[in-house]
Amino acid sequence: MNAPKQPPEQFDIVIIGAGISGIGAARYIVEAFPGKRVVVLEGRDNIGGTWDLFKYPGIRSDSDLHTFGYEFKPWKDRAAIAEAPKILNYLHETIEENDLGGLIRLGHSVRRAEWSSADARWSIDVHTADGDTTVTANWIFAGTGYYRYDEGYTPRFEGRDDFAGDIIHPQQWPQGYDYAGKKVVVIGSGATAVTLIPALLNGENAAAQVTMLQRTPTYVMPWPKVDSLALLLTRLFGERRGYAMTRFNNIWIDRGVVKSLRTFPRLGRAFIRHINKKSLPAGYDVDTHFAPPYDPWDQRLCLSPDGDFFAAIREGNASIVTDRIARFTASGIELTSGERLDADVIVTATGLNVRLLGGIDLVVDGAPVTLADSVVYRGTLLSGIPNLAVAIGYTTSSWTLKVGILCRYFCDLVRHMDAFGYDSVRVEADPTMPTRPVMDLSSGYAQRARESTPKQGTGRWQMSMSYPQDAKLLRGPLLDDALRFASTTDDHASSTAKEASHA
Known part of the structure; x- marks a missing residue:
């Protein structure tokens, strides 16, 4: 029963x-x-x-x-x-x-x-x-x-099955994955890619070379990882009041930055370009790799804590290629320009x-x-x-x-x-x-x-x-x-x- x-x-x-x-x-x-x-x-x-x-x-x-x-x-x-x-x-x-x-x-x-x-x-x-x-x-x-x-966004890439290495979407990153000494190509230019590039080059498991392959550049800005004003306010006014004051201050700074960039996009572009140029090696092609076709904040601006993304480029183990993908090959990626990128690992940081x-x-x-x-x-x-x-x-x-x-x-x-x-x-x-x-x-x-x-x-x-x-x-x-x-x-x-x- x-x-x-x-x-x-x-x-x-x-x-x-x-x-x-x-x-x-x-x-x-x-x-x-x-x-x-x-x-x-x-x-x-x-x-x-x-x-x-x-x-x-x-x-x-x-x-x-x-x-x-x-x-x-x-x-x-x-x-x-x-x-x-x-x-x-x-x-x-x-x-x-x-x-x-x-x-x-x-x-x-x-x-x-x-x-x-x-x-x-x-x-x-x-x-x-x-x-x-x-x-x-x-x-x-x-x-x-x-x-x-359960799944991220990955466009269809011609020849994907021909690639002999590993293809990983960041949303399905394998636990404990070993990329030490490997050549890694990260497809994408958003916050995930900007985060991955310096991280892949740090620690005992560091990659040998990381290339960010982007179709379109993104606005990227260095930003302090530690908020010195927050530490000062906390020390002066205590944990809760200092936090509330920092929060209030950051809300208005953030709003001011977004509003200013959207109200004066040409000035915003010039300012970001100036900061990027200072953060990159002398003679770096800023206008190819860091000049998006859209205005600031038409898409979200990416932050680089303490400029770690720019530091990885200055140190020479990270590079940016701005081009389009023709197809995957057994050894990497063939671009529409005819250039080939060798890779052991391809990371598709292509979105959500x-x-x-x-x-x-x-x-x-x-x-x-x-x-x-x-x-x-x-x-x-x-x-x-x-x-x-x-x-x-x-x-x-x-x-x-x-x-x-x-x-x-x-x-x-x-x-x-x-x-x-x-x-x-x-x-x-x-x-x-x-x-x-x-x-x-x-x-x-x-x-x-x-x-x-x-x-x-x-x-x-x-x-x-x-x-x-x-x-x-x-x-x-x-x-x-x-x-x-x-x-x-x-x-x-x-x-x-x-x-x-x-x-």
Whole structure:
């Protein structure tokens, strides 16, 4: 006789993802609602997201940790730009200090979520090693990042199967891989490539020669690894106040740099070129290898901690080739110019596959959801999808800065709903509003994602990339005409009247 089927576990809020976004969200939500039933579902077997997944040499942040870290937990390490193990340790400390460990369920991969307006609940299908299960929740908070965790992006290269050496994507870097004394070609010019080049030339396992093969140059700037002002402020004002002051200072410096480069792109180009020329060997062809065809911050600018990338070039073991690939050969790569690059190892640092919400299949009242049909509201809610918040951080600044602001907005919204007896809310966008892609960058990964990601609009439907602008947008008046509240316990409740009385 079969045992009776157990009813699904019920939660108030399900957080999907135990990376830097999900862990931060858990802390904000538990602090705001100590009585709510909250769980964090993580598909992988470890916490940390990006910082546990990537194993390639030198993996580090490309933002300073005083802004990439949480506002509620000071970054204590001397290095402001830090390697993955230090960031992962910071996340473990956050879990321990805020007693979040009991909320996190590892190896719980969310595959599908179906919303019922009649019940004001999500039914969430979860895959585990012990079998599939279902949980229900009033809210989903998706801290799932913005890319596919199981595979990176690699273009099709003619002759790939002819190459006699190893071909590795940084997202699938083998643990303990030995590249000592080998010739390595890194295809790509983004943050991953800029990180890999100097790291591959350091330590006992150092490569003999590393070549960065790029089709298009990227803006790269040296940046101090240690923030001297942060150390001074901490010494003068203490850990928490010094951290808060450093964070405030760095937010405005970062915003000033981005705004200046975008407002005066010609001056920005000239300034970056001047810094690059000073950092490179005399006579180096800066205009071939460090002059992108786009303006600064049309794509993200890459940082080189203490100029390690430039130092590797000066020392002669690293080089840059700007050309296009004709095909792979048995011994390396043949370029369209006719030049050949010999290689023992080819690293395809060619980017990520963007995928919001972790590829989860969403259904609302029986109708499958197409994310590209939705518009982002206040950077976190999606039109037509009730009771779902998404953590989408900044692409031109520290990702986590935005996560902190939108978590506070989320908590304010849930608090308002609790106070007035609502159990669901959805946002409706004006169909005549002009829209554009939510990731409005010229980067390859952003361009490839245009048809699979939500749109952004104008006003509160704009995906702001400015912390000061978001501080006004998300901390401003909570209610507006886009929000549609409902209650399953009071069919005759007038959300308009209740909102008016609250306002």
